[in-house]
Amino acid sequence: MTPRSSRLIFVLDLAGTFVFALQGAGRAMDARLDLLGVLVISFAASLGGGILRDLLIDAAPPQALRDWRYPATAFAAGVAALLFHEVVHRIPGALLTGLDAAGLALFAIAGAQKALGYGLNALAAILMGGVTAVGGGVARDLLLNQAPSVLYADIYATAALAGALVMVAGRRLGLANGWAAGLGGLACFALRIAAVWFHWNLPSAA
Amino acid sequence: MTPRSSRLIFVLDLAGTFVFALQGAGRAMDARLDLLGVLVISFAASLGGGILRDLLIDAAPPQALRDWRYPATAFAAGVAALLFHEVVHRIPGALLTGLDAAGLALFAIAGAQKALGYGLNALAAILMGGVTAVGGGVARDLLLNQAPSVLYADIYATAALAGALVMVAGRRLGLANGWAAGLGGLACFALRIAAVWFHWNLPSAA
Amino acid sequence: MTPRSSRLIFVLDLAGTFVFALQGAGRAMDARLDLLGVLVISFAASLGGGILRDLLIDAAPPQALRDWRYPATAFAAGVAALLFHEVVHRIPGALLTGLDAAGLALFAIAGAQKALGYGLNALAAILMGGVTAVGGGVARDLLLNQAPSVLYADIYATAALAGALVMVAGRRLGLANGWAAGLGGLACFALRIAAVWFHWNLPSAA
Known part of the structure; x- marks a missing residue:
């Protein structure tokens, strides 16, 4: 990998972290958490998936603790959400969906690639892509004492x-x-x- | 250990995985999850305990990610539960209780043995037996946003x-x-x- | 460190474990768990934070599993809470708050120090102080299917x-x-x- 493309990936990774942290902060404010609670949820929502992946593939300490720029990005998103929550609430839903889908794609690919790099088999690498992409959302929902939305969402983890x-x-x-x-x-x-767009769903028993 | 007995243990381990995954899938269908949600719960319910044990005893990546036959067995049980849920619902309760108790015993022993093999002390090995046997059920209940039934069940983790x-x-x-x-x-x-059978309970303060 | 001061730290660490386990046991009895459930919550509430820290800083198996005196202390606190719950309920609130704050301080400092010793950067070490101090409380609340009180408490994790x-x-x-x-x-x-004392709160968006 050239230095330039590796730099691009790092910037994209921080961008995905920012998007997921911003979403998490929004959910934390809806649940009426205070500043610290919002920061905790911002951290968990954006970095929880990668942290779980790194524990599972034997890459501890996780990247999110090795490089201070990851938690700094998550906390910056949490503070931004608190300061500008009027602005954040006015972001069009379609743009949010697009940014979220981009973050999902980025995290899924990065997670699967890292797992392959650590020698995991193909099935495990695919699962690690899913864990990286949706693990943060699960951590966020568990901490907010809500049912993990990813288990109910139309084709979200499936896409990852x-x-x-x-x-x-x-x-x-x-x-x-x-x-x-x-x-x-x-x-x-x-x-x-x-x-x-097309309201696709997976089949269920019900 | 002879190759034959080690093969028997592996087959029993997959059988226990199948039983716990089937149970998890049933609970997931009751909670009206879709196909992906059912597969996630099947995976967590059957392999979550062993994964947590492997992280705790410093055996990452966990067995469930090293050998693709574990997740494949869990997912097969989830798909079977979805396809044949009428049949699954008609399995007699006594048989389910027996299979569940057998899986519990198998996982508890396998977990404690592995912990001893990794050099943990006796108390820690016993705790790891418990974690292996009931950790998956706790993960399942947390993901379904339900109170972990193992904390309320009559002599379940205690038996492990x-x-x-x-x-x-x-x-x-x-x-x-x-x-x-x-x-x-x-x-x-x-x-x-x-x-x-005898409705035994542990004492409580209430 | 002199043997005497290292012995003092160990005794303080066990004392903090006892206090957090006692609190956890109280919450478990309020939730009407039986003996085993109370012991599980005592363990998770007092040792869960340190276990998560040790996994994250690549110090597995965690201290709580390496040294049997940690789980033994947690279980002793759980049994004490069950046997003497009348006495425990009559402990003055101010004393409980003081003991809890002392345990919080002890765990936060010990956690951050251990993280520095394992080579983590300053920000990660501070976060590990927080994880050590409040991680057990989060595990306790998740297992009890309650919203983690630390996310709502006035300046608790913040103090850590x-x-x-x-x-x-x-x-x-x-x-x-x-x-x-x-x-x-x-x-x-x-x-x-x-x-x-002064009912300080962090700002929130609401």
């Missing part, structure tokens, strides 16, 4: 797993790393947006 | 801890590995079944 | 983080280890007591 699957399959088929990641991310993003 | 205690004590007293494991597993199974 | 910050800053400024720890612990304790 599908994107990770495309990436892992692409690498197995001999695609260059960047192409596999790009295809996987696009698959996740497109599936998530399509699911929201 | 008792079985692990018997196993660890047996090995301390010089019993062969297989005998200690067999005695411990039997103790857990018998205590659990007796507790259900 | 402030104490850890003072300790880390003191060491950066060249203070001796003992002085930095003492100052940090005092800051945490004083801030917590003052917050209770």
Whole structure:
């Protein structure tokens, strides 16, 4: 990887962290938490998935603790949400959905790639993509004592797993790393947006 | 250990995984989760305890991620529960209780043994037996936003801890590995079944 | 560190464990758990924070599993709470608040120090102080299916983080280890007591 592309990935990673932290802060304010509570939820929502992934793939201490810029980004998003919550509430829903889908794609691909790099098998790497992408949202909902929305959301974790699957399959088929990641991310993003747009659901027993 | 007995243990382990995943899937369907939610709960209910144990005893990445047959078994149970939920609902309660008690015994013994193998002390190994046996059920209930039933159930985790205690004590007293494991597993199974049969409860302050 | 001061720290650590376990047991009895449930909550409330810290800083197996005196202390507190719950209920609230603030200070400083010892950066060490101090309370509340009170409590986790910050800053400024720890612990304790006394709150969006 060239220094420039690795720098781009780092910036994208922080951007995804910011988006998920902002969302988490919004949910924390809805639950009437104070400043500290909002910061805790911002941290958990944006970095919880990557932390769980790093524990599972034996990469402790997690990236979020090795590099202070990750928690700093999460806390900055929490403070921004508190200071400008009027502005945050006025962001159009479509833009939020798009940013969220982009963060989902980014985290799913980055998580699956890191798991492959640590020697995990293909199935485990795909699962780690899912954990990275939605683990933070689960931590956020558990801390707010709410049922994890990801278990009820239309094709959300499914999109993350599908994107990770495309990436892992692409690498197995001999695609260059960047192409596999790009295809996987696009698959996740497109599936998530399509699911929201067309109200796609997975089957259930009920 | 002979290859044959180690193969038997592996098959039993997958069988226990299947039983706990099937139960988890049933609970997830009751909570009206969709296909993905059912698979997530199947995974967490059957493999969450072993994953937590492996993190605690410093055996990351956990067995459930090293060997794809564990998640595959959990997901197969989730799919089976969705496809044949009419059949699953008609399984007699006594059979379910027996299978569950067998899975509990198996996981408790396997967990305590693995902890001893990683050099933990006797008390920690017994606790790891309990974590392996009931950790998945706790993860399942937390994800479903329900109070962990294991904290309220009549002599459930207690049976797991008792079985692990018997196993660890047996090995301390010089019993062969297989005998200690067999005695411990039997103790857990018998205590659990007796507790259900005779409605035994632990004392409480209330 | 002299053997005598290291022995003092160990005794204080067990004392903090006892206090948090006693509190946890009280909450478990309020929730009508049985003996096993009370012991589980005693364990999680007093040792859960340190266990999570040890997983995050790559110190597995956690101290609570390496040294049997930690779980033994937690379980002893749980049994004491069950046997003498009339007595426990009659402990004056001011004394409980003081003991709790002392335990909070102790755990925050010990957690941040251990994180520094494992090579984490200053921000991560401060966060680990917070995790050690309040992680057990979060585990307790999650297991009881209640919203984590630490996210709503007036300046509780904040006091832990402030104490850890003072300790880390003191060491950066060249203070001796003992002085930095003492100052940090005092800051945490004083801030917590003052917050209770004067009903201080953090700002919130609401």
